[in-house]
Amino acid sequence: MRAIVIDEPGEPEVMRLKETAAPTPGQGEVSIDIEARGVNFIDIYQRSGAYAVATPFTPGVEGAGTVSAVGAAVDELAVGQRCAWVMHPGSYADRAVVPANRVAPVPDEVTSEQAAATLLQGMTAQYLTHSTYPIxxxxxxxxxxxxxxxxxxxxxxxxxxxxxxxxxxxxxxxxxxxxxxxxxxxxxxxxxxxxxxxxxxxxxxxxxxxxxxxxxxxxxxxxxxxxxxxxxxxxxxxxxxxxxxxxxxxxxxxxxxxxRPSLGHYIAQRSELLQRAADVFELVAAGDLEVRVGGRYPLSEAAQAHTDLAARRTTGKLLLL
The missing domain is CATH 3.40.50.720 (NAD(P)-binding Rossmann-like Domain)
Known part of the structure; x- marks a missing residue:
């Protein structure tokens, strides 16, 4: 499979598209064939070395696609189910293995692009406006x-x-x-x-x-x-x-x-993750929350997506497809 690999931190050009072995899920994990990946500032922080990450690694903490395999002790998700996840690395690839308790189902009314464009930032907006300071x-x-x-x-x-x-x-x-x-x-x-x-x-x-x-x-x-x-x-x-x-x-x-809040602390419990994700997807499906995609890039152009996001030349969400 293809994957963006970073061997050492640096400028966007350190991200290289390589052929790698497809991962297989272990106990409590699922394998996801990825259709869309969100591009976020945390990806830039990790790529540049502002946030320390062991190398080599594949960036990207948000993706959406279809479950292709399940590991042992996974009973909430099934092969063929549409899903999305956040706060777990490896989305800049064709396939990722993710802990099943970090994965949220995506309803039929929400596309994979919408899910990848909404989940991380949508749950961030949700916890900020509903929990950190409930407006x-x-x-x-x-x-x-x-x-x-x-x-x-x-x-x-x-x-x-x-x-x-x-x-x-x-x-x-x-x-x-x-x-x-x-x-x-x-x-x-x-x-x-x-x-x-x-x-x-x-x-x-x-x-x-x-x-x-x-x-x-x-x-x-x-x-x-x-x-x-x-x-x-x-x-x-x-x-x-x-x-x-x-x-x-x-x-x-x-x-x-x-x-100084962080999404991870607001979705630490699976029940809270599922509730926030369901709230966001329900609003998207109803048309009450507009998902604005500001740029779509092929996986091979991840460096350009990082450059555009860092320069604040874009509005809305950037996706790697």
Whole structure:
């Protein structure tokens, strides 16, 4: 089978498409013939060495396809069943072996492309808006990178929960994408001070929560945009890590809360994984959650997909097909 293999961390060109032996499932595992793979910032972090991973390895933590074989002690999944998974490596390949307890069934109403484009970022948006800070009707929230794959989903879920959404973007084209997803007010951070604009839009009160997957470039504005006792959910670091912080700043900002959540901790139990996945797929199937695919690349062009994502030249989700 074909697989992208990284022998040492580095620039996108270290990803090489090779012929490798097809894996077989062991106890508690399933083999999945992959149809679509999501491209995520964590893939870039691992490829570049920002997140240490033992080499050689095949990147990709999200995929969708069909179960081709099951190992011993697997009774929830069957050969021929459509499925998807997140948070397990090896999706940049024709086939992957995944622990069965990390795999979620995909309903007939959801395509493999939709599943691969939605599951990781969709469950991220779901836990952020339903658990990290459960948005209440009338809440105003700030979503950074509102035209990105996760940002578009956060905005839609926030609106479904009755929230008012302020989103940040970099260009007019991305502003249009954000507004199409239901963002009420768009701030182009290249042209305006985000915290000042949020203050104007909230009559100086600030927002109930900030969903920040950008990190270093946006953190100060995020902190300054919160209302007293607001929540800053720093769920990513696309622009780099945030420097160490004196906790006293949370006091002076208004007794605000700072959390650094991760999807893995919100789907640690299989029951929680299945519930979040089912919630996301149900919304997709009903047409209430739009999945925007910003780019489709053949597996052989994984390096180009990484380059485009890192340069923020894209909107929505990138897929390897």
């Amino acid at each position: 209440q009707p009338g809440d105003t929230v700030l979503v950074h990178a509102a035209a990105g794959g996760t940002g578009l989903l956060i905005a839609q879920l926030a609106k479904l929960r009755g929230g008012r959404v302020i989103g940040t973007v970099s260009t007019r084209a991305k502003e249009e994408q954000a507004r199409a997803a239901g963002v009420d007010h768009v701030i182009r951070y290249t042209e305006a001070d985000v915290a000042d604009a949020v203050a104007d839009l909230t009559a100086g009160e600030g927002v109930a929560a900030v969903y920040d997957g950008v990190g270093a470039d946006t953190f100060e504005a995020s902190l300054a945009s919160l209302r007293p006792r607001g929540v800053l959910a720093l769920f990513g670091q696309a622009s780099g890590p945030v420097p160490p912080l004196d906790p006293q700043r949370l006091n002076t900002a208004g007794s605000v809360y700072l959390t």
